[in-house]
Amino acid sequence: MTTHDPIPARLAALKTAATPALKAQWRDLFDSEPPPFNRRYLESRLAYRTQELVYGGLKPETVRRLERLGEDLDGGDRRKSRVRADHGRPITGTRLIREWQGVEQVVTVTADGFEWQGRPYKSLSAIARAITGTRWNGWVFFGLRNHRRRPR
Structure with a gap:
């Protein structure tokens, strides 16, 4: 008798699940409200x-x-690990990725x-x-800020 591992199918289903379904899964798996981050x-x-x-x-x-x-x-020092210089500016070394017209x-x-x-940019x-x-x-373009509200 062979056993079928359902996990790969469950993982693949995440890609096509509606966002409310993902949030419901989050509540089930983490026993907390989902964070306000992107779908990915x-x-x-x-x-x-x-x-x-x-x-x-x-x-x-x-x-x-x-x-x-x-x-x-x-x-x-756990507080130090959360400190960000320049009021919400991403930490040095962070890579921001955005696809534009099919090019990453x-x-x-x-x-x-x-x-x-x-090339360096300010x-x-x-x-x-x-x-x-x-x-x-630029903050909106790279998804760091919602164009309707300021970041936390």
Whole structure:
């Protein structure tokens, strides 16, 4: 007798599920309200949580290693790991990815601005303008801010 693993089918179904269904799954799997992040984030976290519950999570030694690496970065100060300079500006090294007209655009946050296609820029709006040829709010273009409200 062969057993059929339903997990791959469940993971594939996440891609076509309606957003309200994803949010309902989130409530079931995490016992909390879903965060206000984009659909891709919900899909990836739901996929991970589904597999974690069925196959098991990270090994304890892996968790300890990750905690040690985190302490090396922030000295064990959890508040420091959450501090962002420049009022909500993404942390240096963050990669912002946006698909525009079928082409993936990747911007890296640097200490003094942003880098796109190997060139430094002071603002995301300048990069969005270079990509689209029109004026954009760079924060909205890269999905860091909803055009109707300010970020938290």
